[in-house]
Amino acid sequence: MKDEVTSREERIDNLKGMGCSRKRVEDARFTQGKGNYVDDIKLDGMIFGDFVRSPYAHARIKSIDTAAALEVPGVLAVLTAKDLEPLGLHWMPTLAGDKQMVLADGKVLFQGQEVAFVVAEDRFAAADGIEAVEVEYEELEVLVDPFKSLESDVVLREDTVDEAGKPVDGAHGPRKHHNHIFTWEAGDKDPTFEVIDNAEVVATESMYYHRTHPCPLETCGCVASMDKVNGKLTVWGTFQAPHAIRTVVSLITGIEEHNIRIISPDIGGGFGNKVGAYPGYICSAVASIVTGKPVKWIEDRMDNLMTTAFARDYHMTGRISATKEGKITGLHCHVTADHGGFDACADPTKFPAGFMNICTGSYDIPTAFLEVDGVYTNKAPGGVSYRCSFRVTEAVYFIERMIEVLAIELNMDAAELRRINFIKKEQFPYTAALGWEYDSGDYHTAWDKALKAVDYDGLRAEQAQRVEDFKAGKTRSLMGIGLSFFTEIVGAGPVKNCDILGLGMFDSCEIRIHPTGSAIARLGTISQGQGHATTFAQILASEIGLPADSITIEEGDTDTAPYGLGTYGSRSTPVAGAATAMAGRKIRAKAQMIAAYLLEVHDDDVEFDVDRFVVKGAPERFKTMKEIAFAAYNQAIPGIEPGLEAVSYYDPPNMTYPFGAYVCVMDIDVDTGVADIRRFYALDDCGTRINPMVIEGQVHGGLTEALAVALGQEIAYDDMGNVKTGTLMDFFLPTAWEVPNYETDYTVTPSPHHPIGAKGVGESPHVGGVPCFSNAIQDAFRPFGNRHTNMPHDHWRIWKTANELGLHG
Amino acid sequence: MSKKQHYKITVNGKEEEFLAEPRELLIYTLRERLNITGPHIGCETSHCGACTVTIDGKSVKSCTMFVAQADGKDITTIEGIGGPDDLHPLQNAFKEHHGLQCGYCTPGMITRATKLLEENPNPTEEDIRFGMAGNICRCTGYQNIVKSIMAAAAEMNAAKEAAE
Structure with missing residues (x-):
């Protein structure tokens, strides 16, 4: 028999299981132009919808006249809030417990807001129709600054006040002002203040983490098709959480959930943009119900940047205290969070500021206090997690900047300051002052490895020489050494505290083994480029002993996949990956009974070995998983049901806490403000590694998005609430020309509670990368008195920093 | 209209x-x-x-x-440019070197790269970064795209040499 002459190593290689750089199975179709993205879907009789959008950031709508539009050739219908109101669909619930207008109900709150939905035979006719819709606006005072909003008499949202004009409670408690959304606190206020007020050293800093946007290359869109004969609504769309979308659609339309089918086809990048529910989805569904035809709606790039899903926009003020020797004693953080016109943050419902309370970072800080105030302004809603777990980029940026500022205050090296404050390996599982229980970590080892790899002391010596040369007029270039050490909190999450609109954030996997020893597994997640079809098959291959190449992974169709909460916040591997392993183990348990029966021994007398069960102590007696699969379908085994299938719904006991150590070296031209990234070293510890090639790709991509955010990418508004960065001309997306080569490295500290020890990696490089790039810029100017400057560090802002520090003579 | x-x-x-x-x-x-x-x-x-x-x-x-x-x-x-039976070396190289993730930019990226290699069969890394700067990728950070194009160029040159 062939198996007998194959070595154990060959059998392991043959599986292409965990730990190997398996080439991606997705790539054949993508490289040949055969992907199937939502805009590729074409149905018989399909028509197109597009929005009339508000040119004003804050205005009352006096009238909407659709008559001329309906005369435009090809235009079939125009929907306004009045048409949606009888259906109760003119407003929709947001994920954050607020509600949002689907179409402008009497007023608009941000530029680009959806006012009317024009349905036409093709996109060009829809565009003509949009031109012909006449909307009369009465401009109102615009509030784009959250601090001014909190002092203004202007009531942005009429549902925030009672008849007497007094603020009424919001979804997360009392309002301090009519434009205030919520206050969220973590930690102990009084003890923290006492420690800080009496500390030997205190560093205080305010920083603005600017508004930006995930901007996946494919915009958001959908095709809604109401089959009136069968009463079934099918919606294909760019959904990072298809099952949650189905439930939300059912709740707000009243259509029974079994009559709704949500399909996420291939998704051209998500990065958090495609988590939420948008007016386009609702309008397309209604238009399909009204016209009886499939309706396609696809955002253009301006729609995307201006309306769906901004990220960040956190004004953060911190105080950090320490002993003279640099041992941190306390941390206080206050955030004023600009949420725009509606609170549509995509966070677990009980966490209105996401996991911002991971802001004590990788450090053993005995006492801390965090308070976040959410505020309405005349900007687009969103507040999504752009390539990060919920608000974790903000938290990590905050602490990694505070560490740098404290280092300045202490006149200490920032690498050393980190080292003496890291949580020690033996302290894990570690309960942080703000409540999280970090599962595992070995920060000192990672830090030492990183500093050694870049010759940190050598870099500092070179930098000192450069400063001398600069002062002597020998160079106009400064050198910045950016450091960051981050701890993420991902894998939301335990149902006991993580839900979205009441839906527990577990995830799932269902496996069917086919008689001839291949398989299909379906998951509640959906890949947007992460390569799930490749990597989840690897997890299963190692768990069930069938080759990854023989396992199909399918996601995204709610009629076939088990219920799950989707892919964002690095939750796929920590949650659905765990479900996959657990479902695989159920398969293996049944396979063990079948094997024992076939080998005529007791269940306990066989053990799993790579791709087979062998009789203990008699390795020549075995049944391969392939043979077992066939037996499951063709033999009547007493006490065992035919077939070989399993399903697992996995509720994680805890989050996972990936971490990493990054170092960036930059040369900065003081006269042009151009920052040249000479070197970037990234060490990631994501626990057990499933596919090193895919991990490396995720790190490259996340770092590049970090570079973008740190060095130029922003959604900027003028005082009138006009979006100044609404196209790719103004919104910075790095090209191959601006991006350096990255050096990647790793340590492996498995998660103790995850079935395979994996922690997730897709977002770490973004979370850790942003402060690293920013710190490099700030570090270059530290010898000249710089403490902190706000991102994005574009050439102009860098030049300005140099100028303000008197470096232009 | x-x-x-x-x-x-x-x-x-x-x-x-x-x-x-x-x-x-x-x-x-x-x-x-x-x-x-x-x-x-x-x-x-x-x-x-x-x-x-x-x-x-x-x-x-x-x-x-x-x-x-x-x-x-x-x-x-x-x-x-190529299909299941006649894959272009670039299509193969992008898979081999993980030059894509979500795949949305990939058709445009590969189409552009075919021209780049026609115009310059022996590009340096800098040539590739400059020549591909009109094509944006949000996922890969370009490092593996550059690697893929380099590898395809080498393969195409070797095939050409062998044919000569």
Whole structure:
């Protein structure tokens, strides 16, 4: 028999299981132009919808006249809030417990807001129709600054006040002002203040983490098709959480959930943009119900940047205290969070500021206090997690900047300051002052490895020489050494505290083994480029002993996949990956009974070995998983049901806490403000590694998005609430020309509670990368008195920093 | 809405004749009229390159070209570059070197790279980074795209040498 002459190593290689750089199975179709993205879907009789959008950031709508539009050739219908109101669909619930207008109900709150939905035979006719819709606006005072909003008499949202004009409670408690959304606190206020007020050293800093946007290359869109004969609504769309979308659609339309089918086809990048529910989805569904035809709606790039899903926009003020020797004693953080016109943050419902309370970072800080105030302004809603777990980029940026500022205050090296404050390996599982229980970590080892790899002391010596040369007029270039050490909190999450609109954030996997020893597994997640079809098959291959190449992974169709909460916040591997392993183990348990029966021994007398069960102590007696699969379908085994299938719904006991150590070296031209990234070293510890090639790709991509955010990418508004960065001309997306080569490295500290020890990696490089790039810029100017400057560090802002520090003579 | 005109274009070796409004953008002609969905729409302002095709031997962003401007032209899309039975070395190299993730930019990226290698069969890393700067990728950070193009160039040069 062939198996007998194959070595154990060959059998392991043959599986292409965990730990190997398996080439991606997705790539054949993508490289040949055969992907199937939502805009590729074409149905018989399909028509197109597009929005009339508000040119004003804050205005009352006096009238909407659709008559001329309906005369435009090809235009079939125009929907306004009045048409949606009888259906109760003119407003929709947001994920954050607020509600949002689907179409402008009497007023608009941000530029680009959806006012009317024009349905036409093709996109060009829809565009003509949009031109012909006449909307009369009465401009109102615009509030784009959250601090001014909190002092203004202007009531942005009429549902925030009672008849007497007094603020009424919001979804997360009392309002301090009519434009205030919520206050969220973590930690102990009084003890923290006492420690800080009496500390030997205190560093205080305010920083603005600017508004930006995930901007996946494919915009958001959908095709809604109401089959009136069968009463079934099918919606294909760019959904990072298809099952949650189905439930939300059912709740707000009243259509029974079994009559709704949500399909996420291939998704051209998500990065958090495609988590939420948008007016386009609702309008397309209604238009399909009204016209009886499939309706396609696809955002253009301006729609995307201006309306769906901004990220960040956190004004953060911190105080950090320490002993003279640099041992941190306390941390206080206050955030004023600009949420725009509606609170549509995509966070677990009980966490209105996401996991911002991971802001004590990788450090053993005995006492801390965090308070976040959410505020309405005349900007687009969103507040999504752009390539990060919920608000974790903000938290990590905050602490990694505070560490740098404290280092300045202490006149200490920032690498050393980190080292003496890291949580020690033996302290894990570690309960942080703000409540999280970090599962595992070995920060000192990672830090030492990183500093050694870049010759940190050598870099500092070179930098000192450069400063001398600069002062002597020998160079106009400064050198910045950016450091960051981050701890993420991902894998939301335990149902006991993580839900979205009441839906527990577990995830799932269902496996069917086919008689001839291949398989299909379906998951509640959906890949947007992460390569799930490749990597989840690897997890299963190692768990069930069938080759990854023989396992199909399918996601995204709610009629076939088990219920799950989707892919964002690095939750796929920590949650659905765990479900996959657990479902695989159920398969293996049944396979063990079948094997024992076939080998005529007791269940306990066989053990799993790579791709087979062998009789203990008699390795020549075995049944391969392939043979077992066939037996499951063709033999009547007493006490065992035919077939070989399993399903697992996995509720994680805890989050996972990936971490990493990054170092960036930059040369900065003081006269042009151009920052040249000479070197970037990234060490990631994501626990057990499933596919090193895919991990490396995720790190490259996340770092590049970090570079973008740190060095130029922003959604900027003028005082009138006009979006100044609404196209790719103004919104910075790095090209191959601006991006350096990255050096990647790793340590492996498995998660103790995850079935395979994996922690997730897709977002770490973004979370850790942003402060690293920013710190490099700030570090270059530290010898000249710089403490902190706000991102994005574009050439102009860098030049300005140099100028303000008197470096232009 | 303007009057429909008669146009004739060649796409991937096949002649296509149809009536269309002159304002129709070429990317829609390809994607919706001719069902050639490999080229994608990312920005409609010529910035991202997801819609890149080759027209009469030059890389063109088809989202900002009217169908009227393409009349009589010879167009190649990703579908004409290689398929299951005749993969282009670039298509293979992108898979081998993990030069793609979500795949949305990939058809435009590979289409552009075919021209780059035609114009410069021995590009340096800098040549590639400069020559590909009109095509944006949000996932890969470009490092593996550069690697893929380098590898494809080497493979194509070796094949050429072997044939000579």
